[in-house]
Amino acid sequence: MASIFSRIVAGEIPAHKIAETEDFLAFLDAFPITEGHTLVIPKKEIDYLFDLDDALYTGLFQFAKSIVPALEKTVPCLRIGVSVIGLEVPHAHVHLLPLNSMDDADFTKKIKTSQEELATLAEKIRSNL
Template sequence: MASIFSKIVNGEIPSHKIAETEDFLAFLDAFPITKGHVLVIPKTEIDYIFDLDEELYAKLFLFAKSIVPALQKTVPCLRIGVSVIGLEVPHAHIHLLPLNSMSDADFSKKIKISQEELAQLAEEIRGNL
């Protein structure tokens, strides 16, 4: 069965896309822990990030890095944090998190943000790419 991320890649589930290439997709997390929480995925469904071949692994992180300047410009923060947990969705992914404190990286807390706010935020980030 396809992961929720594969369904997003295939257009079966809507998302607020930030950037896309032939191999990768970045989109706003629908249940963010910080404003501007971005998920970066390979389009190929591979469960565990360390099962990616070396080339795909390196390119995934380079793709994620390319989004950081636009994210920082859009969401004022001290840093963009990177997290790879890999338990919540069986599809390799990287979390990009605008951070102002360590407590901003608490995955047990979600923020409330409307679909309209997510759409506006995605548009602003894309505009800063």
């Protein structure tokens, strides 16, 4: 069965997309822990980050890095944090987290946001790419 991220790539599930290439996709987390919480994935479904071949692994992080300036321009923060956990969805992914304190990296706390707010935020981030 395809992961939820593969279903987003296939267009079966909507997402608030930030950027996309032939191999990678960045979109806002539907259940963010900070404003601007972005997920960056390879389009190819591979469960474990360290199972990616070298080209896909480095490409994923280069693509993630390309999103950071737009996030910094859009969401006031001290820096963009990066987290790789990989237990919640069986599809390799990187979390980009606008951070102002270590408390902002608490994955047990979600912020409340509407689909309209996410859509507006995604548009603002895209406009800063």
